[in-house]
Amino acid sequence: MIARTASAPLDRIKLLFQVQAMASSGTSATAYTGIAQAMRKIYVEEGFLSFWKGNGVNIVRVAPYAAAQLSSNDYYKALLADENGKLTVTKRLIAGALAGMTGTALTHPLDTIRLRLALPNHGYTGAVNCFTTVLRVEGAGALYKGLIPTLAGIAPYAATNFATYDIAKRAYKDMTGYDNNAASNLVVGGASGTFSATVCYPLDTIRRRMQMKGKTYSSMWDAVVTISRTEGVAGFFRGWAANTLKVVPQNSIRFVSYEILLSLLFSAEEIELRKKKA
DSSP: OHHHHHTHHHHHHHHHHHHTTSGGGSSOTTSOOSHHHHHHHHHHHHOGGGGGTTHHHHHHHHHHHHHHHHHHHHHHHHHHOOTTSOOOHHHHHHHHHHHHHHHHHHHHHHHHHHHHHHSTTOOOSSHHHHHHHHHHHHOGGGGGTTHHHHHHHHHHHHHHHHHHHHHHHHHHHHHHSOOSOHHHHHHHHHHHHHHHHHHHHHHHHHHHHHTSSSOOOSSHHHHHHHHHHHHOGGGGGTTHHHHHHHHHHHHHHHHHHHHHHHHHHSOHHHHHHHHHHO
16 A cells, blocks of 8 residues: 555556547547656646545555455465475466456456546546446446456466566575565565566556546457557557556565565464465
């Protein structure tokens, strides 16, 4: 929750870049041209606090999302481990993918509401009003718009994120002899997040656009074809720079916090047993 709040301004800028080409975005397709320009425009037109538009819903969403994702990742790793508790890279990727999909499926409606509230001139008075309006006007299915590309995007993202983190952390320990070091976890977490986010960013752009109000694309494939034809490859990576600036501290803080909380909640023996299983 702390990591999300700290990176909320960059997250909002990233969202605006991704969806500004859509008619229902509440702005023009060229309104935001760069990170610095977007920050100035938002500040002048909407005020300082507007950088955190939709963050309240994001905070409500991220707690169950992170809890479900992190705990299910441990569960799936234990389920897939061999009789000696060992995991291959493939099994780590599968566990991470399943964990990401579990957390995402449970909290997708909140993510849809968060996107709607992040848009300028959205017309809603708050999260509850947005939720009830979407239900009344568009139906319950609208809360799950973009779920398929979301799951398609989160599976490889979570798979590479968790697996890269585990493998890089182990490699760091083998090279230096140090383990569970906050500084190294920051670097490893940031690197794994950047790599994963870049690989899966086009799917994130598609799902954001499909979550928009009104008619967007008829299917995930239609979105791929339309964006390719009208905007080119660059259309899939709108907001990538802002996202990268956001992901590095966010993913670093996330994994470091996770390791610190483990040390607070479990004894050294229990943590060592968990690591052997992982």
